[in-house]
Amino acid sequence: MHFEGLGSSARTLLNVCTAAIQPPSFWVENSGICFLQLRGCAESSAMSVSFGTVNSEMGGSGEVRRLSDVPGEGHPSLRMLWILRGLCVAGLGISVYLAWTALSMTPVYGCGGGDVIDCGHVLKSKWSKVFGIPVSVPAGGLYASMLVLLGFAGLNAPRAMRQMVWNALTAGACMAGLAALWFISLQIFALSKICPYCVAVHTCGLAMAALMLRNRFSEPHHKRMAVTFSAAAVAGLITVQTMTPEPEVFEVIRYDEVTSPEVATTTIAAGDSGSDVFEAPGEVFAAPGEMFDAPVVDEAPADSSASTTTEESDEAVKAETTQPVASTLLLLVPPRLLNLTQIAFSGQDATASEGQKPAEATTVAEGENSAGTSATTTEDSKPAADASTPDSATEATEKKDEKAEEAKAEVTPAPPARKLITVAGNRVTLDVKQWPLLGNSEAQYVFVEMFDYTCPHCRNTHNAIKGAFENYGDRLAILALPVPLERACNDAASGGGHPGSCELAKISIAVWRVSPDKFHEFHDWMFETTRSPASARAQAEKLVGAEKFRKEYSSKIPSEYVKRHVDLYKKVGQGSVPKLLFPKSTINGEINSKSTMVSTIERELRDVAVK
CATH class of the missing domain: 1.20.1440.130 (VKOR domain)
Incomplete structure (x- = not known):
C-alpha cells in the first residue's frame, strides 16, 4: 500500500508507527474521506492521516491531523x-x-x-x-x-x-x-x-x-x-x-363527630346562658381584645343622706332588677358604659327621694295642726288616713319602677344575639360576630378560611371563593382568618419564606376592626396580586382613614388576633394553607375553580345550614 503526498513529519510518524505492535488501520467515513489510524504510538503523538484517495497501487494527497481533532475520535480531557x-x-x-x-x-x-x-x-x-x-x-x-x-x-x-x-x-x-x-x-x-x-x-x-x-x-x-x-x-x-388544566390539589380530612350536626350552626340570645353549647365536648374559641379582659363593674358610691327605710328598700329592688342585665353586659358592653348606666340610676333615685321629702313633711305638719284643733276630728280621720296610705305607697313604688324601666331602656342597648358555628368535627366553636367576616353575619352557609396573603394557592382559592359569592350572594359568609406562615409570629410555620406576612395580617385585622364594611373590599384588593406591607398600609389608610387606622394598628389588638388565629391553626393540624374548616371536615390545599368550591359548600354545609 502506497501513501503519497505526505509531508516529512507524516512520513516519519508513519515509519515509526508501522513498526509498532499494532499495524495501522484505515476506514472510509460517510463523507468519502479515508482516515488512517496509526495505533501503537504514544497517546500524545497519536495522529490520523486523511486522504482524498486511498489505493493499494497509487495514493493521493493527504494531511496529518491530531486524533482528537477528528469527529468521533479521541478522548476528552x-x-x-x-x-x-x-x-x-x-x-x-x-x-x-x-x-x-x-x-x-x-x-x-x-x-x-x-x-x-x-x-x-x-x-x-x-x-x-x-x-x-x-x-x-x-x-x-x-x-x-x-x-x-x-x-x-x-x-x-x-x-x-x-x-x-x-x-x-x-x-x-x-x-x-x-x-x-x-x-x-x-x-x-x-x-x-x-x-x-x-x-x-x-x-x-x-x-x-x-x-x-x-x-x-x-x-x-x-x-x-x-x-x-x-x-x-x-x-x-x-x-x-x-x-393540562389547572390542578386542584387538596386534602379532605374527615372527623368523627362529637356533636350532632343540628347544632353545628346555632343562633342564641345574648342573655341565654348557652349551657348546651358550652357543656358540649367542643369549646368556645373566644376572640381577643375586650373578651380576653373581662370588664370589672365598680359599684356606685353610696349616698349618706339617703338613709331612710324606704330608700334602702328601693335600692334593693333596683339591685335585684339590674343585676341580670349587668351580668349579661359583662361580655357585650365596655366597662365605661356600664359605669355610666349605674351613675344614671343612682342620680335618678336620689332626685326622686329628694322630691318626696317635702311632701312627707307637709303631710306631717298638716296632721299636727289637725290634732291641735279637734281631737274628735283627729280620731275620725285616722282610719281614713290608714286606708289611703297603702294606696299612696303602692302608687309611688309603681312610678319609681316605671321610671327605672324607662331609664334602663334609654341607656342599655339591646344586646345582639350570638351566632355560634362549630368546625373540625364540631370540636371548636366560634362566634361569627367576633371574627373578621366576609359576607352577611346572618348567612345560611358559614365556614372558616385560614390563609396567608403571600400564598399563591390562597390567592387561587380566593378567586374560587369570589365565584361562590357570585353564586350564593348574601346566603354565604366566611370567617376570614389570616394565618401568617412567617416564624416571626407563627412558631408552627416551617422554612424561612413568606416575609412580611405577619405585618400584612395585622394590617388586614386593623382594617376590619376600624370598618367591618370595608374589610371585604380590602381583602379582595390584597389578593389581586402580591402586596408589600408598605402598599397595604397605604391602601388601608385610604379606605378607613389614616388616623383611625394608625391608632388601631399601633394597639395590641391586631397582634392578639393573629395569636388566636395561630392557636386555631395549631388546633386543626397546622401544616399548609389554605385551610377551609367545615363542621365535619377540614380541607387543606388549593381549590381553584368556582364549580368545585360550590359543590364543596353544598356537600359540607347541606345538613347544617341555618334555615
Missing part, C-alpha cells in the same frame, strides 16, 4: 469530564431537593413571598408538573443518567461504544438545555415570579448543552439527530403542560 460531572451533580442534587419539597408539600427554604422571588408560586403552578408528576422528578432522572454515562466516557473503549455514550450525552444535555429555555420563559412571562433553585438547575442544563454541542467526540450528523430528538421530547412536554 480530565478537566472537561470533571466539569460535566460537576454540572450533573449540581443539577441532580437541586432536582432531588425540589422533588422532595413538592411531594412532601413543604415550602422551599429561604425562597418565598417576595414580589419577584417566590419559589412557592412557581413550584405549585400547573407548569411545575407533567402528567401530575413534579418536573423535578424526571429532571433528576435525566441528570442521574448523564452522570452514569460520564463514567464510561473516559474509558479506552471500542469506537462504537464511545460513539454511543457521547451521542446519548449530547441528546440528554440538549434536552436539559431546551427544557431550561422553556421553564425560564414561563417564569418570566407567564408567572412573573422567579425560583432561584429552578434557575440554578436550568443553568446547569444550558451549560451542559453548550459544552456537548461544541465537543468533537460526536459526529456532526449524530449531533443533529440528538438535537432533533431532544426538541421533539421538549415539544411533547410543552404540549402536555399547555393542554
